[in-house]
Every structure is written in C-alpha cells, then in structure tokens.
Amino acid sequence: xxxxxxxxxxxxxxxxxxxxxxxxxxxxxxxxxxxxxxxxxxxxxxxxxxxxxxxxxxxxxxxxxxxxxxxxxxxxxxxxxxxxxxxxxxxxxxxxxxxxxxxxxxxxxxxxxxxxxxxxxxxxxxxxxxxxxxxxxxxxxxxxxxxxxxx
Amino acid sequence: xxxxxxxxxxxxxxxxxxxxxxxxxxxxxxxxxxxxxxxxxxxxxxxxxxxxxxxxxxxxxxxxxxxxxxxxxxxxxxxxxxxxxxxxxxxxxxxxxxxxxxxxxxxxxxxxxxxxxxxxxxxxxxxxxxxxxxxxxxxxxxxxxxxxxxxxxxxxxxxxxxxxxxxxxxxxxxxxxxxxxxxxxxxxxxxxxxxxxxxxxxxxxxxxxxxxxxxxxxxxxxxxxxxxxxxxxxxxxxxxxxxxxxxxxxxxxxxxxxxxxxxxxxxxxxxxxxxxxxxxxxxxxxxxxxxxxxxxxxxxxxxxxxxxxxxxxxxxxxxxxxxxxxxxxxxxxxxxxxxxxxxxxxxxxxxxxxxxxxxxxxxxxxxxxxxxxxxxxxxxxxxxxxxxxxxxxxxxxxxxxxxxxxxxxxxxxxxxxxxxxxxxxxxxxxxxxxxxxxxxxxx
Numbered sequence: 001x002x003x004x005x006x007x008x009x010x011x012x013x014x015x016x017x018x019x020x021x022x023x024x025x026x027x028x029x030x031x032x033x034x035x036x037x038x039x040x041x042x043x044x045x046x047x048x049x050x051x052x053x054x055x056x057x058x059x060x061x062x063x064x065x066x067x068x069x070x071x072x073x074x075x076x077x078x079x080x081x082x083x084x085x086x087x088x089x090x091x092x093x094x095x096x097x098x099x100x101x102x103x104x105x106x107x108x109x110x111x112x113x114x115x116x117x118x119x120x121x122x123x124x125x126x127x128x129x130x131x132x133x134x135x136x137x138x139x140x141x142x143x144x145x146x147x148x149x150x151x
Numbered sequence: 152x153x154x155x156x157x158x159x160x161x162x163x164x165x166x167x168x169x170x171x172x173x174x175x176x177x178x179x180x181x182x183x184x185x186x187x188x189x190x191x192x193x194x195x196x197x198x199x200x201x202x203x204x205x206x207x208x209x210x211x212x213x214x215x216x217x218x219x220x221x222x223x224x225x226x227x228x229x230x231x232x233x234x235x236x237x238x239x240x241x242x243x244x245x246x247x248x249x250x251x252x253x254x255x256x257x258x259x260x261x262x263x264x265x266x267x268x269x270x271x272x273x274x275x276x277x278x279x280x281x282x283x284x285x286x287x288x289x290x291x292x293x294x295x296x297x298x299x300x301x302x303x304x305x306x307x308x309x310x311x312x313x314x315x316x317x318x319x320x321x322x323x324x325x326x327x328x329x330x331x332x333x334x335x336x337x338x339x340x341x342x343x344x345x346x347x348x349x350x351x352x353x354x355x356x357x358x359x360x361x362x363x364x365x366x367x368x369x370x371x372x373x374x375x376x377x378x379x380x381x382x383x384x385x386x387x388x389x390x391x392x393x394x395x396x397x398x399x400x401x402x403x404x405x406x407x408x409x410x411x412x413x414x415x416x417x418x419x420x421x422x423x424x425x426x427x428x429x430x431x432x433x434x435x436x437x438x439x440x441x442x443x444x445x446x447x448x449x450x451x452x453x454x455x456x457x458x459x460x461x462x463x464x465x466x467x468x469x470x471x472x473x474x475x476x477x478x479x480x481x482x483x484x485x486x487x488x489x490x491x492x493x494x495x496x497x498x499x500x501x502x503x504x505x506x507x508x509x510x511x512x513x514x515x516x517x518x519x520x521x522x523x524x525x526x527x528x529x530x531x532x533x534x535x536x537x538x539x540x541x542x543x544x545x546x547x548x549x550x551x552x553x554x555x556x557x558x559x560x561x562x563x564x565x566x567x568x569x570x571x572x573x574x575x576x577x578x579x580x581x582x583x584x585x586x587x588x589x590x591x592x593x594x
Contacts, residue, residue, distance in 0.1 A: 001170040001171065001173070002165070002168045002169055005170065006165070011173065014173075018176060019176060019179055022180045023180060023183050024523075024524055027184075028523040031520075031523030032522075032523060033477075035475060042474055043522055046476065046521075046524075047522065079160075080160055080164055081160070083164075086168075089165060092165075106158075108165065110471045110474065111471075135157075135158075
C-alpha cells in the first residue's frame with residue numbers, strides 16, 4: 001500500500017492498482033525466481049511499482065514536455081529524520097505525477113535515469129532534471145513541515 | 152547508481168514503511184481471482200490482431216504463389232499453339248508448291264532443318280546446285296525453289312543428320328541409299344521404308360535436351376523465374392555487459408565535492424561508473440522465414456522480390472547491488488526484400504550465384520515481460536538493411552532446387568530507443584536454407 005501511495009496519492013485508485021498487482025502476483029507466481037532472502041518481497045514491490053507506473057501511463061498522467069531546464073545545483077535539503085513516514089509519503093504524493101514517478105523510480109527502485117527515460121518516453125537529461133526539481137519541491141515541503149512543528 | 156546521503160536517507164526512511172491495506176481488498180482480490188477462469192475463454196483483442204496479421208501474411212503468400220502459377224502457365228501455354236500455328240502456316244504454302252498429301256513427314260523434316268548449324272561433309276548431290284551443297288537451307292534459293300518438292304524432301308531425307316527431333320515420323324526416314332549412286336531420285340512416299348540407319352544414331356543427330364529448339368525455349372535471352380521458400384538465422388548471438396553511469400547532475404556534484412575536498416585544481420571530466428551496478432544484455436540469434444519471387448532480367452541476372460518475417464528475442468538483466476531485474480523482449484518484424492541475383496556458374500544440376508539487395512522491416516508486434524509481468528513496449532521504427540550473399544543450388548528435379556546461401560547483412564541505426572540485435576550488432580552473418588521452384592525448367 002505504501003509503495004502504491006508513493007506513486008498515486010488517491011487511495012481509491014491505489015486500491016485498484018493493488019488489486020491488479022496481487023492478481024498478477026498470484027497468476028504469475030510460477031515465474032518468480034528465488035534469489036535469496038528478501039527477493040520475494042522485492043519482486044512483489046516491483047510488480048506493484050510497475051503496475052502503478054502502467055496505471056499512470058494508461059491514464060495519461062505524464063507530462064508531454066520533452067525538456068525541462070536543467071537544475072545544476074542540488075537544493076540545500078533539510079534533515080528528514082524528524083518527519084514521520086506517513087507524512088513523508090503524503091508529501092511525495094503531492095508532487096506532480098512526473099516528478100513523483102521519477103523520484104520513486106530513482107530513489108526507491110534505484111533505476112538509472114537512462115532506464116527511467118526509456119520507460120517514460122523522455123530524454124535522460126530530462127529525467128535527471130525532473131528528479132532535481134522533485135527533490136527541491138520535496139525539500140521545501142519538509143522545511144515547511146519542520147517549521148510548523150517548531151511553532 | 153550511487154545516491155547521495157539525503158537520497159539514501161529518504162530511501163531508508165520509506166523503504167521498509169508499510170501501511171495497512173484498505174478494508175475489503177483481499178475479498179475483492181479473491182473474487183477477482185475466482186472470475187479468472189471464466190474470463191479466460193474470451194478471446195483477447197491482441198490474439199485477434201495476431202491472427203489478422205498472420206492472415207495478411209498468408210494472403211501475401213497465396214498471392215505470390217498464385218501469381219507464380221499464372222506466370223508459369225503464361226510462359227508455357229503459347230508453345231503448343233505456336234507449334235500448331237507454324238505448321239498450319241507453312242503447310243499450305245508448301246502444299247501449294249506441289250507437296251503431296253503424304254509428304255507431311257518430309258515437310259516436318261524440312262522445317263527442322265532450321266536447327267542445323269553446320270552439316271557434315273556430304274557427297275555432291277546430283278540435281279542440286281553448288282549453293283545447295285554448301286548450305287542446305289540457304290542454298291535453296293533460286294536453285295532450290297525451282298526444284299520439285301520431292302527432290303527437296305529427298306535432300307532432307309537423304310541426310311539423316313538433318314533429322315533433329317524425335318518427332319520426325321519414321322515413314323519419312325529414307326532408305327539410306329548412297330547419294331549420287333543412282334540417276335533416279337526416289338520420290339517421298341508416306342509408306343514406311345526400312346531405315347538402315349536410325350536418325351537417333353546418325354552422326355548429325357542432336358538430342359532435344361542437349362540442343363533445345365528455339366521454338367521450345369521460353370526466351371533465349373532470359374533465365375527462368377523462380378519461387379523460393381526459405382528459413383534463415385543469424386550465425387551468432389550477441390552478449391554484452393555494461394557498467395552504469397552516474398547521472399550527469401550527480402556526477403557534477405560529485406566532481407565538485409571531490410575538487411573541494413582534495414584541493415584539486417581541475418574537476419575530473421571522466422564519467423563515473425557506479426560500483427555494484429551492471430546491465431547485461433543477450434540478443435538471441437534472429438530467426439527469419441521468407442518467400443521470394445525471382446524474375447529473370449537476362450540469362451544470368453534476375454530481380455528478386457519477396458516477403459520476410461523475422462523474430463528478435465533479447466534478455467536484459469539489470470543488477471543493482473543485491474537487486475536483479477530481468478526483462479525478456481520479443482520483437483516481430485515483417486519485411487520486404489528486393490535484390491539482384493547473378494548466376495556465376497552452372498553445371499548440370501548445380502549452380503553458384505551471388506546476390507545483393509536491400510530490405511525494409513516494419514515492427515508489427517512487441518512483447519516485454521519484466522519479472523513475470525507483461526508491460527507495454529512501443530513499436531520500433533522502420534528498419535532498413537542491406538545484404539549480400541553467395542549461394543549454391545542443386546536441382547533435385549528440374550523443377551525444384553535446394554539451396555544454401557551464407558550472407559552478410561548491415562542494419563543502420565534507425566534512431567529508436569529500442570535495444571535489439573540490429574542495434575548492437577549492425578553487421579551480422581546469416582545462413583539461409585531453402586527450396587526454389589524453377590518455373591520454365593520442366594524439360
């Protein structure tokens with residue numbers, strides 16, 4: 001559920017994605033290869049994230065722009081230790097769809113930008129730029145959250 | 152892919168984070184799974200599309216075969232009518248010159264004289280001019296035309312070497328009496344006369360298979376059209392393994408940090424490869440099936456046009472430290488090859504040839520499975536290719552030949568993002584094996 005919500009903030013839609021994902025898991029379990037401890041969890045996680053990305057593509061949530069101005073300098077990120085995971089997930093869910101997808105694939109699925117670009121039909125440099133924009137927007141939300149907690 | 156501290160912190164914070172599934176989700180999944188077998192019998196649209204494509208390929212094949220059959224018949228049908236017409240046209244003219252009713256066999260023999268190249272030396276023939284002695288055919292100019300038909304018939308029948316076809320009736324074979332030994336020339340009669348020397352054994356006899364009559368050849372300047380069915384595959388598969396580069400922006404930051412930390416005066420311009428990350432790809436050997444129709448331009452040169460189906464299968468493995476993602480990609484192409492084929496050498500049933508051409512491929516279907524989950528994959532762009540090959544063919548029967556054709560192909564980059572065999576191995580060797588139907592070679 002947490003994985004799905006990182007890609008799609010709307011809970012009703014995530015529910016559909018989860019349902020589709022588990023049907024695929026159960027019907028294609030024979031194709032799973034055990035590669036050590038944690039591999040099943042990892043496989044299930046990948047199916048959920050793949051299905052979420054497919055869902056976003058099917059519903060044309062991705063932006064059609066091919067280039068985004070480059071962001072050469074990474075933002076000054078705040079410490080995220082004091083932000084609860086639920087809140088952090090919600091913050092990621094508030095990012096624009098493209099930003100959210102690139103950030104999820106890069107940070108949590110650990111895909112290289114070349115592969116993300118191939119999946120989303122954008123340039124590799126665009127994927128990199130989107131990631132830095134997403135990172136800056138997320139950092140801004142975290143700063144605001146931490147500031148509100150202080151007051 | 153090396154992530155910086157903040158990104159790693161974000162990853163660790165949420166990687167193990169779990170949230171309760173919505174209420175009723177498991178019940179819905181169970182219900183959906185229970186419906187799965189009921190939904191299975193319904194034909195999927197993709198299967199319809201696949202069937203439609205195969206139907207299109209079958210239609211093209213049927214059209215080509217039908218066209219080839221018509222072509223074959225077109226080349227052969229005129230032959231009997233031409234022969235009949237020739238005889239019908241010539242017979243009355245000869246009969247008008249006083250040909251007896253029973254002299255048809257002699258007329259046929261006379262007609263076959265056109266096939267003789269050089270008659271062997273013969274004793275002088277009495278009653279014929281010198282020109283007639285040197286040139287049996289042309290020599291029948293002024294002198295020969297004035298001679299009675301019986302004499303001309305005798306001239307043909309007295310020289311068995313002029314009997315060039317087995318169609319000459321036996322009753323036209325002369326008795327073989329020595330030329331010039333008698334003052335009287337025996338008239339031609341339809342009655343069978345005992346032949347002392349068979350025309351088949353005579354020195355000037357030419358077998359129809361060794362010396363084809365011009366009237367039996369479809370075209371003296373061209374070869375024969377062919378229809379080929381073949382299977383082809385690449386000789387080698389392709390394996391490669393690449394490191395994964397750090398994202399450009401991250402690499403810039405890394406270089407900045409490196410320069411600041413170590414007081415370097417210049418930033419490291421080299422690309423940064425991530426440790427523990429690797430991309431492996433394995434392109435299987437391409438497999439093709441094709442149908443070609445070859446049209447002769449000259450006796451040795453022919454134009455070849457056809458349709459070809461090619462399947463490209465690839466496996467991709469992405470290793471990200473302890474994680475491994477496996478993808479299986481299958482691409483289906485239909486192509487139109489066009490080329491020229493030049494016969495280098497031929498002996499009896501064997502022949503060697505060289506061919507060169509170009510082809511255009513269209514990607515008609517794609518299939519991508521990532522970790523057991525089917526995903527969408529956009530189709531490839533049109534792919535051009537050029538190829539050259541040498542081949543050897545053996546005609547099992549005159550109508551059907553078996554051939555083997557090793558070749559070299561080149562596929563330029565079509566600019567798409569899709570990774571396939573053509574991109575990673577633009578130059579590749581292939582081996583083609585097939586059957587070729589030789590139209591117009593039914594002797």
